[in-house]
Amino acid sequence: MEGILTEACSLAGHWGLGKLIVFYDDNHISIDGDTEIAFTEDVSGRFEALGWHTLWVKNGNDGYDEIRKAIQEAKSVTDKPTMIKVTTTIGFGSPNKANSYAVHGAALGTSEVEATRANLGWPYEPFFVPEDVKSHWSRHIPQGAALEADWDAKFAQYEQKYPEDAATLKSIITGELPAGWADALPQYTTESPADATRNLSQQCLNALAKVVPGLIGGSADLASSNMTLLKMFGDFQKDTPEERNVRFGVREHGMGAICNGIALHTPGLIPYCATFFVFTDYMRGAMRISALSEAGVIYVMTHDSIGLGEDGPTHQPIEHLVSFRAMPNMLMFRPADGKETAGAYKLAVLNRKRPSILALSRQKLPHLPGTSIEGVAKGGYTISDNSTDNKPDYIIMSTGSEVEIAVKAAEELTKEGKTVRVVSFVCWELFDEQSDEYKESVLPEAVTARISIEAGSTLGWQKYVGSKGKTIGIDKFGASAPAPKIYKEYGITAENVIAAAKSL
Amino acid sequence: MEGILTEACSLAGHWGLGKLIVFYDDNHISIDGDTEIAFTEDVSGRFEALGWHTLWVKNGNDGYDEIRKAIQEAKSVTDKPTMIKVTTTIGFGSPNKANSYAVHGAALGTSEVEATRANLGWPYEPFFVPEDVKSHWSRHIPQGAALEADWDAKFAQYEQKYPEDAATLKSIITGELPAGWADALPQYTTESPADATRNLSQQCLNALAKVVPGLIGGSADLASSNMTLLKMFGDFQKDTPEERNVRFGVREHGMGAICNGIALHTPGLIPYCATFFVFTDYMRGAMRISALSEAGVIYVMTHDSIGLGEDGPTHQPIEHLVSFRAMPNMLMFRPADGKETAGAYKLAVLNRKRPSILALSRQKLPHLPGTSIEGVAKGGYTISDNSTDNKPDYIIMSTGSEVEIAVKAAEELTKEGKTVRVVSFVCWELFDEQSDEYKESVLPEAVTARISIEAGSTLGWQKYVGSKGKTIGIDKFGASAPAPKIYKEYGITAENVIAAAKSL
Secondary structure, eight states: OHHHHHHHHHHHHTTTTOOOOEEEEOOOEEEEGGGGGGGOOOHHHHHHTOOOEEESSSSSSTTTHHHHHHHHHHOOOOOOOOOEEEEEETTTTTTTTOOOOOOOOOOOOOOHHHHHHHHOOOHHHHHHHHOHHHHHHHHHHHHHHHHHHHHHHHHHHHHHOOOOHHHHHHHHHHHHHHHHHTSSSSSOOOTTOEEEEHHHHHHHHHHHHOOOOOEEESSSSHHHHHHHOTOOOOETTTTTOOEEEOOOSHHHHHHHHHHHHHHHHTTTOOOEEEEEEEGGGGGGHHHHHHHHTOOEEEEEESSSSSGTTTTTTTOOOOOHHHHHHTTTTTTEEOOOSSHHHHHHHHHHHHHHTTTTTEOOOEEOOOOTTTOOHHHHHHHHHHEOOOOSSOOEEEEEEEEEEGHHHHHHHHHHHTTTTEEEEEOSEEEEEEHHHHHHHHHHHHHOOOOOOOOOOOOOTTTTTHHHTTOOOOOEOSSSSOSSSSSSHHHTTTTHHHHHHHHHHEEE | OOOOHHHHHHHHHHHHHHTTTEEEOOOOOTEEEGGGGGGGGGGHHHHTTOOOEEEEEEETOOOOOHHHHHHHHHHHHHOOOOEEEOOOOOTTTOOTTSSSSSHHHOOOOOOHHHHHHHHOOOOTTTOOOHHHHHHHHHHHHHHHHHHHHHHHHHHHHHHHHOOHHHHHHHHHHOOOOTTTTTGOOOOTTTTTEEEEEHHHHHHHHOOOHHHHHEEEEEEEEHHHHHHHTTTOOOOEEEEBOOOEEEEOOOOOOOOHHHHHHHHHHHHOEEEEEEEEGGGGTHHHHHHHHHHHHTOOOOOEEEEEEEGGTTOOOTTSSHHHHHHHHHSTOOEEEEEESHHHHHHHHHHHHHOSSSSEEEESSSSOOOOOTTTOHHHHSSSSEEEEOOSSSSSSEEEEEGGGGGGGHHHHHHHHHTTOOOOOEEEEESSHHHHHHHHHHHHHHSSSSTOOOEEEEEESTTTTTHHOOOTTOOOOOSSOOOOOOOOOHHHHHOOOHHHHHHHHHHHH
16 A cells, blocks of 8 residues: 555566566455455556556465466566465464454464464474474575585686676675775865765765776656766666666655665665655655665765755755754765765765765855865864864854855954854764764863854754854745845854854 | 555545546656656556546647546546546747756746747737636636525525534634534543553544544554544545545555645644654655645654554654654644643644644553643643742653653652652643743753653753753664563663762
């Protein structure tokens, strides 16, 4: 019933995944009872419309020959995925609970387990495996060993004949990154031209794709906005599986789930996927599974604030940064320029057991003095400071596109004789993992005059700003207007930072 | 391509919504180019499998007679919804941009607008409506007036014949709630038996359904876990549209979107919908639209923490409370007992332009002294305090199932001679709207020894706890274990509150 099924299965049909066989357990029971109360569609018809081959096993309870035959037939169809509808009785064998929702969400209970054992003629103790069952299954051991030996021999030949290709394949299988891969990342300086971090992200992705053979991904029908196309590759399609630009269509939830599958399938495959940051709302379930399953997916999320302009509040994220900062095992990056974007990519690639989100701007941003790839690894770090004693008059902290505003405010306050530190808080999770000494070096306890500025919800910033500080952000929905106008209207300005500082 | 389409359209087919006509703009272009790159399914076949009647208009550009005929045919099929596939050219009339993605995401531009006007033979200035167009459309005015007069006359007759039914219908149309409706809510006291707030929620829903005629809703296949069935009503189905228990199936995103539609259709319809709190990840897009569109949907979200026990981390929300506290125009309630559950329902019903989420426990909770329906309206309020001067030694703040733990810790500390205030922070948004005087009466600036305890992310609590306070919560994923065991393992205990207090 879940929509993600159609998203993923429509793509499986489009790609003609002939090796894929899906068993659909047609037991007619869901938690609320008979599926008839909410689900009367023609499931096989739906799969056929999605380009699948379908089969129907009418006795899935003990129709073993029928099941074997269906699997054989499914395997013989190699240009389409196959869905085998298998009609079963839920709780088959349980004399009192079979064919009812009571079997779905709760344990059978001791007496019904006993009754089921008796009914099925299973006289053994719990966890006992009879000898004939053991020997029946054990025959797969020598078969498997022979298959593995075959493969190893074949791979040895391949390695001799194509040493470079074999090395690449090995690195994908093991997940070992090629030496010096991070050196391929673009080197930006303060002289680099101002640019949107979404564009700088594309430069990073293209640089990485040249040296990281398992990097593969794409966008949910926003490739030209997310800037995620790999220029040296074509589209991954049915007849071009060697290419690396995946066209997910407008299917965010399916996209995230597919990337989880890629990441968990083989250590050296590094999937990335992209949409507008606000549309993470459509794929949050898959993103949480990345975090929970330790799948190092890279989420390239552009148009990361009201700065996207005219598309208006449906497209402008507000609460999304804090919502992911609170998600366990998720790295939430919001880089301020090219240097930090490259730093975020470096960490995203390194973190194979932690997914990463890169929130990227649509609007142009300058390359700021003080930002660095190394700084990103600390999560939060000082990018400018005219004090000398780790006791500046003010600490202004920010992320992404607002770091530029923080720097401007600091310059003004410095002109007025104040000492000011600017901290880029590009990844809260990494900052929180630093030593207490490091944290004190960035946010000394003695300095309570702290201001945060970020074009998103202020919730959470109190953690760094403290009881006496001020947060500047957006706690209402956005609006449709050109970026400079809406920033001014919503008070995301250097003037407001200066006023907040002076009020402390 | 989006999964929500199949979720909603599968239900439309199941319910046989014969009045529904959907036009599918078959223009073959999406932002990434030709839809062939990601979307090759048989769309009409999919809709037929979902139980729809389908039609195809091959010339949707200027085939007016074909379109009119299709609409007539769609109207004649009254037992099924109809999908009319209308093949069109995107940007029809634009000589240089028609049939390309360039028309999708950007304005045509002045010169292409000029060229299109010339091409279509439209010689008028922008915003000019020629007289013959005006008169052609104006003929609907007398027709509409006649239809309205007819309806008014019919309703007057109906009102005379069935005054009670007419009054009910009127109250649904206007949204005016019956006088004294809130008195129907259950009155709990400290003597009421301990119970899970999900069960108390069902008592509230059933009490409200008797007096609020427009209350309608259901669960995404978890009715018996969410406790959302209205006992005096049957299932809303094709042949029983007068009933009020909606069976949404496992379709969270569709469920939320359908409730938005109900709420925005008629002021007096008050939709509620339910699933496990963690599964809001599947419907967040629809929930944000509730908030943005001012649709007062009531989200009944049970199993709201690790306290749900054995289902484990896939089912245990962690970051969800803070993620919704940050969402603009959303009321996030987490009631501690029956009194607060009733209070949350009162506010949820009153807030017709602000959606509400009720996070409810699976586990039993006692009715605490000091909680009240009135307190909930303040968002955060003192439920116990043995100090006399608005300067207790400690303030312990909490929500939902952990308020009980806060109260226990306070009792222990009181025995040791301390003065302690316990604050229930049932709805942050409402607390933030209170006066500065009220806030100071609950959280006096002079008291910095503050502790929060909540079985969820600590992020955000720093706002109330302050720089010197401590937060007790969960900043990692949950685990599968019985509730008492996992609470202990994760440190969500009175002992930890006491230790935190003593460390301040």
